[in-house]
Amino acid sequence: MGLVTVYSGAQRRREWSEDEKVALVAAAFAEGAKVADIARRAEVSASLLYRWRRQLGRDAPPGFIPVAM
DSSP: OOOOOOOOSOOOOOOOOHHHHHHHHHHHTSTTOOHHHHHHHHTSOHHHHHHHHHHTTOOSOTTOOOOOO
């Protein structure tokens, strides 16, 4: 039989600092890294890392700089 973990009481969501988010996004989207592996180690979903990347403005392709006219 497998291990079962039962949580009781009020469960709060974990709050991530900006520095933690930046570090996880940088690690997840570094060359050769797998988003799923980084997410698993941090105990978050891969979709959360993609959301943080959008929120942090890290969607620009490498080598391109956003230009405003």
